[in-house]
Amino acid sequence: MKAYINFTRLVLCWVFLVVLAGGVVRTTQSGMGCPDWPHCFGMWAPPFSASGLPSDYKKYLDKQNIDAVYNPAHAWTEYINRLITGALGILIVIHVVWSFKKFFRTKQIICWLSCLFLVGTLFEAWLGKLVVDTNLAVVKITLHMIAALFLAIIPVIILHKLNNDKIVHDKTLRTITTIALIILLMQIIIGTDVREQVDAISASLNYTQRNTWLAHLNAVFDVHKIVSIITSILIIVVFWLSLSHVVLQRRGMFLLLIVLLLMSAGISLASFNIPAFIQPIHLLLSSILFVSLFGFRLKVKK
Numbered sequence: 001m002k003a004y005i006n007f008t009r010l011v012l013c014w015v016f017l018v019v020l021a022g023g024v025v026r027t028t029q030s031g032m033g034c035p036d037w038p039h040c041f042g043m044w045a046p047p048f049s050a051s052g053l054p055s056d057y058k059k060y061l062d063k064q065n066i067d068a069v070y071n072p073a074h075a076w077t078e079y080i081n082r083l084i085t086g087a088l089g090i091l092i093v094i095h096v097v098w099s100f101k102k103f104f105r106t107k108q109i110i111c112w113l114s115c116l117f118l119v120g121t122l123f124e125a126w127l128g129k130l131v132v133d134t135n136l137a138v139v140k141i142t143l144h145m146i147a148a149l150f151l152a153i154i155p156v157i158i159l160h161k162l163n164n165d166k167i168v169h170d171k172t173l174r175t176i177t178t179i180a181l182i183i184l185l186m187q188i189i190i191g192t193d194v195r196e197q198v199d200a201i202s203a204s205l206n207y208t209q210r211n212t213w214l215a216h217l218n219a220v221f222d223v224h225k226i227v228s229i230i231t232s233i234l235i236i237v238v239f240w241l242s243l244s245h246v247v248l249q250r251r252g253m254f255l256l257l258i259v260l261l262l263m264s265a266g267i268s269l270a271s272f273n274i275p276a277f278i279q280p281i282h283l284l285l286s287s288i289l290f291v292s293l294f295g296f297r298l299k300v301k302k
Contacts, residue, residue, distance in 0.1 A: 004102060005162060011091050011117075012155040012291075018088055019148055019287045021081040023280025026199070029207065033074030034082070035063035046075035085125065092118045110158055117154040124151060142192045149188065149290055156295045166247045167301055173241045173248075174300040180234035181293050187227045188286050194224050195283075198274065211273045228266060235259045235293070242296075251296050258289045 025031050034040035041053055041060045050057075050070040057070065067074060092114075099114035127144050194217065201216045214221070235255050242252025265282040268275060 001162070004098060005159065007095065007098065008155050008158055011088070011095055012152065012159075014084075014088050014091055015148070015152045015155070016284060016287060016291075018081075018085050019152075020280055020284045021084045022144075022148070023283040025078055025081045026195070027276050027279045028074065028077050029066050029202075030074040030077035030081075032063065032066055033071065033076070033078035035060045038082070040075060040079050040082075041070075046072065046079050048072050048076075089118075089121055089125070092121050107161070110161060113154055113158050113161070117151070117158075120147070120151040120154065124148060142189070142196065145192050146189065149185075149287060152287065152291045153294050156291055157298070160295065160298045166299065168245045168247055168299055169301050170241070170245065171302045173238065173245075174297070174302060176234060176241065177238050177293065177297045177300055180231065180238055181290075181297055183227065183234065184231050184290055184293060187224070187231050188290060190220060190224045190227060191286065194221050195279075197221070213274055214270065225266075225270075228263075232259050232263055235289075238293075238296070248296065248299060251292070251299070255289070255292055255296060258285055258292060261285055262289060 025033075034046060036042065040046040041057050043054065047053055049072060053070060061067070061070065096111075096114045096118050099111045103110040124144070124147055127147060197217050197220070198213055201213050202210075205212070236259070239252040239256040242248040242255075262282070262285040265278055265285055268278050269282060272278075
């Protein structure tokens with residue numbers, strides 16, 4: 001059981017690695033670095049220079065909206081992202097087989113959750129192909145991100161099902177945690193919209209004049225800042241209430257740590273002209289906060 005639980009935690013951590021890799025791809029404008037899928041310029045792995053491209057490579061290059069010539073850095077950034085995502089698929093297949101072998105006779109819900117995890121990953125892969133085929137259509141990018149979040153909560157539910165004896169009964173904490181979770185999800189969706197605006201603005205300026213990007217954002221950015229403050233306050237309240245329950249104290253402190261790091265990342269983005277290396281970190285922290293808060297909520301009953 002311990003090995004299975006640790007493996008499930010590994011798969012969960014790998015989901016976050018996929019989210020981080022996706023954030024790096026967007027930050028580096030590498031989303032169309034491989035303009036076809038599942039190949040990259042018609043090859044199973046991109047070359048390190050243009051000399052290694054196939055003779056008809058221009059038909060792939062014409063699909064890009066970033067590079068006029070072959071950019072191996074963009075190609076390999078996107079390719080590594082695909083490798084990480086593919087490795088997640090392998091891990092989940094192993095998880096499904098292990099789940100059926102261990103729990104089919106005793107706790108079938110674990111098996112079906114693991115299958116749902118696999119189906120969700122296949123949907124994510126298909127959605128990723130759709131994003132490439134439509135040249136990063138923004139609505140599909142947002143759906144890609146939201147689907148990844150809900151994919152990440154499945155192993156959290158599995159872990160909860162295997163360790164649901166440590167439950168806290170606190171109606172007030174349950175209500176506040178639920179509200180915080182809903183508002184946090186709204187915050188992430190709004191943040192994705194802000195990110196799409198940044199992508200459009202940066203592209204229109206040929207990825208220069210970074211110090212002017214924030215000035216071009218509309219009122220959604222102001223809403224994003226306001227909702228982030230509300231979310232932070234709610235999670236601080238959740239942390240404070242968790243101190244009354246020994247079982248939840250460590251989880252509450254972890255939530256507080258993540259929200260403080262997330263606030264720091266957000267302030268850095270707003271104060272220093274959206275530093276490129278902070279963007280994927282901000283995305284990763286938001287994902288970790290949502291999934292951690294969801295896991296916290298599972299531990300609290302009326």
